[in-house]
Amino acid sequence: MAERLITGPDLDDLAVGAAILGTGGGGDPHIGRLLAHAAVRADGPARLVPLENVPDDAVAVVVAMMGAPTVMLEKVPSTEQAALAVQTLTSYLGKSPTHLVCAEAGGVNALVPVVAAAQLGLPLIDADGMGRAFPELQMVMPTLYGIGATPMSIADEKGNRGIFDTVDNHWAERLARSATIDMGCSAMISLFPMTGAQAREALVPGTLSLCGELGRLVREARAAHCDPVAAVVERLGGAELFTGKVVDVSRRTEGGFARGEATLEGLNDRAGERFLLRFQNEHLVAVRDGAVVATVPDLICVLDAEAGTAITTETLRYGQRVRVIAAPCDPRWHSPEGLELVGPRYFGYDHDTVRVGSGALT
């Protein structure tokens, strides 16, 4: 595959697709899209390079936003912050970075590395650490491959910076989460320094291209008066679980996360059925008429019934007409180690994983 450029017009499709892979969390990519537009306008397009083209000795670092996406809507990150986080880490490492890495292809963090790539003139690898969105920083495939999250850097918009070097990736999450809260619930981080060889092994390939493609499919289906939800389901090799109306949302902010449940009442051929979504930033468990029909780590996405665009857990509200789809995650998440890191029990749900059919990420 060949390297290609991400220019302004690509960003809208990328944001629509990233919202879908965000599975309700990862933050609405709207702000990320605005930041990326500004960065691409100022510094030129970002280069997207295929994962298999990354040389063994590349110095690759993840760049991401940490914090509550709800806060970011009011406290917009400064455009230099992502680049500052990368520079703080690589200057501590005493190495010049050669590639940037996306931590999660879902939500705002699909766009943040585009901002940094444009500003720093560094290629961005067409891959990510999850193939979706997850709420904690250790929940990435590199953790399964024994790659340390640290040394990592953290930077706020005021100019405060920090570096953590921890004994494991859970400690990195803990210390960085507290610093993020102090910094006003949103901060930029750079972490998981890795070689090209490690990146090729531990990342989920092609996911930034997949975001762009999902956005394009939704756009083209709408222009052709076709069904955008069906196009997304087909591309992801997933299944449509439910069509209904949101009749109840119970949401609370606990420990820095948006936790809660949403209840849907069936419409059309689902009339009379009830559907429950349990979420912690992301949708984690889907229950139809009392039976668990899909769980994390597979993707559970709530889409606008007509437009096919994703609805985040923090914007779910009474009366919305939605369609719920599920799609298979990268199969490595279904290993025993993967489920220990991101399975339903880690999130406090006392039941096993329910998988959907095989598809795009398998």
Add this chain to the structure above:
Amino acid sequence: MAERLITGPDLDDLAVGAAILGTGGGGDPHIGRLLAHAAVRADGPARLVPLENVPDDAVAVVVAMMGAPTVMLEKVPSTEQAALAVQTLTSYLGKSPTHLVCAEAGGVNALVPVVAAAQLGLPLIDADGMGRAFPELQMVMPTLYGIGATPMSIADEKGNRGIFDTVDNHWAERLARSATIDMGCSAMISLFPMTGAQAREALVPGTLSLCGELGRLVREARAAHCDPVAAVVERLGGAELFTGKVVDVSRRTEGGFARGEATLEGLNDRAGERFLLRFQNEHLVAVRDGAVVATVPDLICVLDAEAGTAITTETLRYGQRVRVIAAPCDPRWHSPEGLELVGPRYFGYDHDTVRVGSGALT
């Protein structure tokens, strides 16, 4: 003045004196004394050098414990932790340290730099940043001289390390406090990198020697059946405020601090009078029969009525017979900038400073 060595026998006097200058806080130096004994036994004595002998181009860094002293009694720091904090900072700075600095001559932090000095073979400056103990890291004389607390390092006993580089010293306190809480409420920090010229201007000279001298005076007075409290009052140029019995202690742990009040009933010539102590880790305000008679930044010390040794705010309890003394602080704390940083109003008391006579630190 000449350089001298701190050997095992010096540590007991140093700890007794440091508890007095700790004004009820700074942590019981008992654990610090044990750590220092172990370090001096393993690595030889620590060198104590007079402040005026420090060359202009010295690379001096503070080393201290941060956290709740109450926790340290159960979670004893590892002996390598202080040295690790210094090494983490100086390796980030890319400089070899030439001198160690004591942040507070009161409590456990008078002993922690002795541990690091013995282990690292570096001279310790006979001075400190406060001339007493204070609860927050920006509350040192170097802050008044515009010296940044950061870059600073933090290290726990598990091997987790962090570096902060902040826009001001209050931000350093905030981020390091959260990391300390995550690390289990006690951590070692190294901070306030400064030149010898800055150290000579911004530190309070001779305070580690003063700790040793106070300890010796108490020991000698007891051996001679004289009054150790009177000896301490005379050496500090202070005043005895009250003799009484503790009849009530109200103590709560708030925001990582031990906050509260203690009430004393007068004994001997104070019979019938009441005395109130308000504290936040340290004793901050003394009220005799409704009138404020001493406040921070001057030193308010509660001593065992017979033994003359200091009683920390976390060990105050019903029935103790105590004598309360006050002593003047370094006069620079009484400047407008000093009072803004450590005056009664900073701690939430709505009244002005009440000073005691001039003395040892003036």
